[in-house]
Amino acid sequence: MATAPSQALIRFDGVGKTYPDGTVAVAELDLDVAEHELLTLVGPSGSGKSTLLRMVNRLVEPTSGRVLLDGDDVAATDPVRLRRGIGYVIQNVGLFPHRTVAQNVATVPGLLGWDRRRTRERVDELLTLVRLDPALHGPRYPHELSGGQRQRVGVARALATDPRVMLMDEPFGAVDPEGRRGLQQEFRRIHDELGTTVLLVTHDIDEAVLLGDRVAVFSQGGRLEQVADPVTVLTRPASPFVEGFIGDSRAVRLMSVAHLEAGDVDGAPVTARADATRADGASREPLRVGQSLDAAFSALAASPDGTVPVHRADGTALGVLTFAGLHAALRRAGSPASPPG
Numbered sequence: 001m002a003t004a005p006s007q008a009l010i011r012f013d014g015v016g017k018t019y020p021d022g023t024v025a026v027a028e029l030d031l032d033v034a035e036h037e038l039l040t041l042v043g044p045s046g047s048g049k050s051t052l053l054r055m056v057n058r059l060v061e062p063t064s065g066r067v068l069l070d071g072d073d074v075a076a077t078d079p080v081r082l083r084r085g086i087g088y089v090i091q092n093v094g095l096f097p098h099r100t101v102a103q104n105v106a107t108v109p110g111l112l113g114w115d116r117r118r119t120r121e122r123v124d125e126l127l128t129l130v131r132l133d134p135a136l137h138g139p140r141y142p143h144e145l146s147g148g149q150r151q152r153v154g155v156a157r158a159l160a161t162d163p164r165v166m167l168m169d170e171p172f173g174a175v176d177p178e179g180r181r182g183l184q185q186e187f188r189r190i191h192d193e194l195g196t197t198v199l200l201v202t203h204d205i206d207e208a209v210l211l212g213d214r215v216a217v218f219s220q221g222g223r224l225e226q227v228a229d230p231v232t233v234l235t236r237p238a239s240p241f242v243e244g245f246i247g248d249s250r251a252v253r254l255m256s257v258a259h260l261e262a263g264d265v266d267g268a269p270v271t272a273r274a275d276a277t278r279a280d281g282a283s284r285e286p287l288r289v290g291q292s293l294d295a296a297f298s299a300l301a302a303s304p305d306g307t308v309p310v311h312r313a314d315g316t317a318l319g320v321l322t323f324a325g326l327h328a329a330l331r332r333a334g335s336p337a338s339p340p341g
């Protein structure tokens, strides 16, 4: 029997799910999720994303194949124990309405019998992590929060026992579009900080490419059409289905996931004019290598002379970016050097 390589924390090994009425929700699937990875599962309604997610914590049992967590078949693990070790966040959160925010976050530590002090410290730490004020928001009830704040509490609750794996099903689905972008960015920050392995279901391709280290695209019948890093999915869709699902705004989406590199910058030495202070005395905020092309575009659009100084990651001056440089960067991002997988 093959064992999972140490870097695959979750392995779908020939996993399929056909519901009793004959609906094939997930076709036979092989997929590895590396430890610390944030994998987004994206596809239209009914493409089996939620079913797949729920097979990891045994809310749904596969009809074929196995789900391995750290090399062990989850079918052999007691479901209650299994779920205590896996964070689970769903749309509309499912907070307990008659328990305060702090009590909601403390749910699993309570089940595990943590003492009051340890629980209290952990709750404060988590609320701070998701940018809520423990003193202000901790004693409130869920109905006294905004939708975005409730969603943050859901994330904090799921992180309470520092699970190795988080399953998130449309976690930001109920939040309005503006609040949603902020939450996505914060969640990415939290993920980078904690390194939790995350499977995140969404039907929103923008969310999938913004958040995912890799993106898995599904079609009806739970067919995996492509799994790759966001830039590859956007620039080399593996099938007409993926191409259609990405739609026409591919360049715009690419701008948010592709990054400025040193080679995109005009290598001419940085002049005092371009780098520091404009004639009107306003200092011009430099870009840094590694920022998104989106940010570069905004900076260029706001620049009176169509140039923006660029600094290296260490803060030292590198050169200037022009629209021609941005165009070249977009072309570079649009044609990855690696051959299609």
Ligand SMILES: Nc1ncnc2c1ncn2[C@@H]1O[C@H](COP(=O)(O)OP(=O)(O)OP(=O)(O)O)[C@@H](O)[C@H]1O
Binding pocket: 019, 020, 021, 023, 024, 025, 043, 044, 045, 046, 047, 048, 049, 050, 051, 052, 203
């Ligand atoms: N308990 C069930 N019994 C029968 N069919 C089901 C059951 N749960 C889901 N299905 C069907 O399985 C398919 C996949 O559903 P699933 O919820 O996994 O898809 P999804 O991609 O998460 O969709 P959505 O984005 O709408 O939540 C759908 O056709 C759905 O109707």
